[in-house]
Amino acid sequence: MEQKKIILFGGTFDPPHNGHMTLLAGAIAAVQPDLVIVEPAGTPPHKRAGETAAQHRVAMCECFRALFNELIVDDTEIRREGKSYTIDTVRTMNERYPDAQLYFPMGSDMLLWFHNWVAYEELLRRLVIVAHVRAGEDAAPMHAFADTLRAEGGRVIFTDAPVLPLSSTEVRGKIARGEPVDALVPESVAAYIAEHGLYG
Numbered sequence: 001m002e003q004k005k006i007i008l009f010g011g012t013f014d015p016p017h018n019g020h021m022t023l024l025a026g027a028i029a030a031v032q033p034d035l036v037i038v039e040p041a042g043t044p045p046h047k048r049a050g051e052t053a054a055q056h057r058v059a060m061c062e063c064f065r066a067l068f069n070e071l072i073v074d075d076t077e078i079r080r081e082g083k084s085y086t087i088d089t090v091r092t093m094n095e096r097y098p099d100a101q102l103y104f105p106m107g108s109d110m111l112l113w114f115h116n117w118v119a120y121e122e123l124l125r126r127l128v129i130v131a132h133v134r135a136g137e138d139a140a141p142m143h144a145f146a147d148t149l150r151a152e153g154g155r156v157i158f159t160d161a162p163v164l165p166l167s168s169t170e171v172r173g174k175i176a177r178g179e180p181v182d183a184l185v186p187e188s189v190a191a192y193i194a195e196h197g198l199y200g
Contacts, residue, residue, distance in 0.1 A: 026161020
């Protein structure tokens, strides 16, 4: 029986934006998964927890359903107490889906920082990394780094999808300044932000 393929797509998603959408769409095209799990972060170890309430971030992640029928928004990390490390979530998903291979999409900044992740060697055994090069970005350092991870037994694949140079910080700043963000976030996210008065 062929192994089930699951994309585990994590992030703070404060808010989700079109950069996240293109990144996930590219991973879906490359992997052809059976299931996509969107995992909003609890308290990420590398940055301050968002001031936005978790239930708002989870609700806004419903926008990703437009990309794939078999998609769930999971709150495992949000329910976990304390700092949230990717390895903890990956172990949980391996237990929950023991017959599946996990695929983990990430941009260049996350990939090039991967040696600093907690238990990165174990992550290499448990995941296939789906790496994205942003439009106009020099891909050579990423491919070289991917080779070092492969030499350590890791599996890295690259997608051809264009990745937008956009950040949630940028989106929040524009909203705070009263600037329109309709071109930067999915329609449902823009409507949710307006309805709940977020980031103003």
